[in-house]
Amino acid sequence: MxxxxxxxxxxxxxxxxxxxxxxxxxxxxxxxxxxxxxxxxxxxxxxxxxxxxxxxxxxxxxxxxxxxxxxxxxxxxxxxxxxxxxxxxxxxxxxxxxxxxxxxxxxxxxxxxxxxxxxxxxxxxxxxxxxxxxxxxxxxxxxxxxxxxxxxxxxxxxxxxxxxxxxxxxxxxxxxxxxxxxxxxxxxxxxKGKVKAEKGLKLFGAQTKPIHKLLEQSSDFFIPGVTGSESGAIQFMQNLGISPRAADGGWKKLSALSDEEMKKLVAGIIIKIR
CATH class of the missing domain: 3.90.1640.30 (inorganic pyrophosphatase (n-terminal core))
Structure with a gap:
């Protein structure tokens, strides 16, 4: 307590x-x-x-x-x-x-x-x-x-x-x-303007790793067919209508997601782990 x-x-x-x-x-x-x-x-x-x-x-x-x-x-x-x-x-x-x-x-x-x-x-x-x-x-x-x-x-x-x-x-x-x-x-x-608190996914390396790698390497929750599988993580994103690639051709990071894409990702994960 x-x-x-x-x-x-x-x-x-x-x-x-x-x-x-x-x-x-x-x-x-x-x-x-x-x-x-x-x-x-x-x-x-x-x-x-x-x-x-x-x-x-x-x-x-x-x-x-x-x-x-x-x-x-x-x-x-x-x-x-x-x-x-x-x-x-x-x-x-x-x-x-x-x-x-x-x-x-x-x-x-x-x-x-x-x-x-x-x-x-x-x-x-x-x-x-x-x-x-x-x-x-x-x-x-x-x-x-x-x-x-x-x-x-x-x-x-x-x-x-x-x-x-x-x-x-x-x-x-x-x-x-x-x-x-x-x-x-x-x-x-x-x-003091030092941090900004926002609700989001708890994924280690969220600021530096591509989204599909975050999903593949997720340790806080297991996502069937996604955790431990790079191809599974990429396919999961594509099935949600989220491109794993950024506009410049590189891998997309979590910070690049729109609010709508973030909602899709969170909802997709919840459905997968239930």
């Missing part, structure tokens, strides 16, 4: 103190930024970097496959006073407490929280949706968490909403439809 509106508002409110603490970090200090090596983690890091640039802050970035004790020991030997973990850190909270005492730590993550960690640590500012009954695996990505934190730092950071969506898609959070929180991010991205 999705987190309630109050839970989300409490989640956003929890960012106020950490944002104020980050603003207090001296401008001459280099901030250590650590993020996760996947599309969500890279998106989260990109948002945080832009936010830090807007604050005229220096940073040193590392992208890690995992944050284990060896990595934490290595970080403990560095001289950085302030560290930010994005899309990583919640599951390693007790290790961070053990290996990085006396540092100012910001953890912006959506993964499950390490329950072995101490609840009392005033030097760690831990932002995580699970603390507010919001399911991090489906309702908000790591990049989404960082996006809302960046917005708390400066409302101008709303312009990065589309990057948060990349993180959500990378974590497969759109598979069964976006959550209410992710839809809020879509609305912001639309308002």
């Amino acid at each position: 999705e987190g309630s509106g109050k839970n989300f508002e409490d989640f956003l409110s929890s960012m106020k103190e950490p944002a104020e603490e980050l603003r207090k970090v001296p401008a001459c200090e280099t901030i250590r930024l650590i993020s996760h090596l996947d599309s969500d983690g890279i998106s989260a890091a990109a948002i945080m970097i832009r936010a830090l640039n807007r604050m005229n802050r220096k940073y040193a970035l590392s992208i890690l496959q995992q944050l284990d004790d060896k990595q934490l020991i290595s970080l403990s030997k560095e001289q950085y006073k302030t560290l930010i973990f994005t899309d990583i850190g919640s599951g390693q909270l007790s290790g961070i407490q053990k290996r990085l005492p006396g540092r100012k730590i910001f953890i912006l993550d959506h993964h499950e929280i390490d329950r072995a960690a101490s609840n009392e640590d005033s030097s760690i500012f831990h932002i995580n949706p699970h603390k507010f009954g919001i399911e991090g695996s489906t309702e908000i990505s790591g990049a989404g968490v960082v996006f809302f934190f960046a917005r708390e730092l400066d409302p101008k950071n709303e312009e990065m909403a589309h990057i948060a969506l990349i993180g959500a898609i990378g974590d497969v959070q759109e598979e069964h439809g976006f959550s209410e929180i992710n839809r809020k991010i879509i609305e912001i991205a639309e308002r």
